[in-house]
Amino acid sequence: MKQDYFSANNIKYIDYKDVEILKKFINPNGKIISHKRTGVTAKNQRQLTSAIKHARFLGLLPFVVK
Amino acid sequence: MPENENEIVSETNSQIYELGYLLAPSIKEEDLPVNYGNIKELVTSFGAEVIADEMPKMIGLAYAMQKVTSNVRNKFNTAYFGWIKFAMGPDKILELKKRLDLDPNFIRFLILKTVKENTIAAKRFVRGETYRRPRSKSPANETAVPINKEEIDKEIDALIAV
Known part of the structure; x- marks a missing residue:
């Protein structure tokens, strides 16, 4: 992923409920993939990180996958 | 008041x-x-x-x-x-x-x-479909061509003749 996924798909607000999108940005262990590998802009990466963390809090995404 | x-x-x-x-x-x-x-x-x-x-x-x-x-x-x-x-x-x-x-x-x-605008809908249709459609169409076109039996018969005849 070289180009920013969110600006390419015209997503302005990253929603924590959109688990299908967020799943693209976590690795098989459930960790958040770094901006170097995702190619997401710094601003969107910050939004993405908090969206994933909110989703984790409400049990939509795992903290760890063993 | x-x-x-x-x-x-x-x-x-x-x-x-x-x-x-x-x-x-x-x-x-x-x-x-x-x-x-x-x-x-x-x-x-x-x-x-x-x-x-x-x-x-x-x-x-x-x-x-x-x-x-x-x-x-x-x-x-x-x-x-x-x-x-x-x-x-x-x-x-x-x-x-x-x-x-x-x-x-x-x-x-x-x-x-959050923001007033709807934040979920219309996202999912952006990628999945645009990528899949051309792939599903191309085999459909290929299968549609060989329906003409006469042309096939002619081609076979031509091959046999050679």
Whole structure:
């Protein structure tokens, strides 16, 4: 992923409920993939990180996958 | 009169919030609309204007959650997940949080600042379909061509003749 996924798909607000999108940005262990590998802009990466963390809090995404 | 003025002020200062919550799975399916209605009523009772919401749905949790209610530790692997988006004055949101903290039906809830626009819909159609369609079309076109039996017969005859 070289180009920013969110600006390419015209997503302005990253929603924590959109688990299908967020799943693209976590690795098989459930960790958040770094901006170097995702190619997401710094601003969107910050939004993405908090969206994933909110989703984790409400049990939509795992903290760890063993 | 001063009350009215206060209301106007609070409307102009209102902020969009979203309340995401997990309800305990011990609630029966029949009682779910009642709980859902109560949450909506509670939010509107604080002078909020509901923008969007979704009925709580049973989901499997990504990890087991614990909550202590009346000195009993409960473990949850499933829950009803629902959300409600509303506009409310920032001075009242803390009161709402305190009320929700006391509610035993909630496993967890999350109050977030958000935007008025719909944030979920229309995203999913962007990628998946545009990538898949050309692939599914190309084999369909190939199968459509060899229907002409006469042409095939002619080609076979030509091959045999050589």
